Amino acid sequence: MSPFAETPEPPYYAVIFSNLRTPDDPEGYGGMADRMVELAAGQPGYLGVESVRGADGFGITVSYWRSLEDIAAWKAHVEHQEAQRLGHQRWYQQFELRVARVEQARSMKKPAR
Amino acid sequence: MSPFAETPEPPYYAVIFSNLRTPDDPEGYGGMADRMVELAAGQPGYLGVESVRGADGFGITVSYWRSLEDIAAWKAHVEHQEAQRLGHQRWYQQFELRVARVEQARSMKKPAR
Numbered sequence: 647m648s649p650f651a652e653t654p655e656p657p658y659y660a661v662i663f664s665n666l667r668t669p670d671d672p673e674g675y676g677g678m679a680d681r682m683v684e685l686a687a688g689q690p691g692y693l694g695v696e697s698v699r700g701a702d703g704f705g706i707t708v709s710y711w712r713s714l715e716d717i718a719a720w721k722a723h724v725e726h727q728e729a730q731r732l733g734h735q736r737w738y739q740q741f742e743l744r745v746a747r748v749e750q751a752r753s754m755k756k757p758a759r
Numbered sequence: 760m761s762p763f764a765e766t767p768e769p770p771y772y773a774v775i776f777s778n779l780r781t782p783d784d785p786e787g788y789g790g791m792a793d794r795m796v797e798l799a800a801g802q803p804g805y806l807g808v809e810s811v812r813g814a815d816g817f818g819i820t821v822s823y824w825r826s827l828e829d830i831a832a833w834k835a836h837v838e839h840q841e842a843q844r845l846g847h848q849r850w851y852q853q854f855e856l857r858v859a860r861v862e863q864a865r866s867m868k869k870p871a872r
Contacts, residue, residue: 746859
């Protein structure tokens with residue numbers, strides 16, 4: 647599966663979530679992260695997600711949405727709220743969450759080799 | 760050194776660069792990537808950068824800037840232009856570059872442990 651999100655022409659919105667994991671509870675975190683990816687994909691206005699984590703525990707996840715209202719609804723989703731609570735309490739040492747309006751986009755893709 | 764960018768209150772701009780490396784020329788790429796981080800940090804309007812690459816070659820780099828004009832000037836920098844040319848030709852299999860206006864931000868940081 648491609649790690650790239652297939653997004654429409656701008657404008658749309660990005661939630662840039664930069665985070666540093668604690669070393670705690672990797673199984674619980676992994677299960678919840680998978681569940682949140684699955685759940686987000688079914689929400690209104692969801693456009694895609696791109697996510698990477700380095701060996702040092704620092705990660706960036708960018709999710710893409712049609713509107714600020716869709717982002718607010720996802721933030722308020724009851725299962726996501728519980729994930730956020732556990733993230734604060736247990737899984738994240740530090741994070742920065744930025745909501746941004748995508749205004750320009752360009753891409754490059756070479757044939758598979 | 761912290762992997763987080765220390766950005767001011769919004770609004771400001773983010774360049775979200777999602778990319779997949781080719782397996783080619785890791786030394787050349789690494790040297791150029793380091794040089795571009797150093798060079799970007801000295802440009803007008805530069806606010807910070809956050810960057811992660813996974814073991815599978817997929818990476819996300821987000822750089823933060825004061826304005827669209829600052830981003831355009833950095834894109835046009837002669838040394839950066841050469842890096843972009845080599846990236847296209849040699850180092851990247853695929854990329855997506857999105858320019859976005861950061862409108863909201865929040866953060867969390869726990870005491871070191």
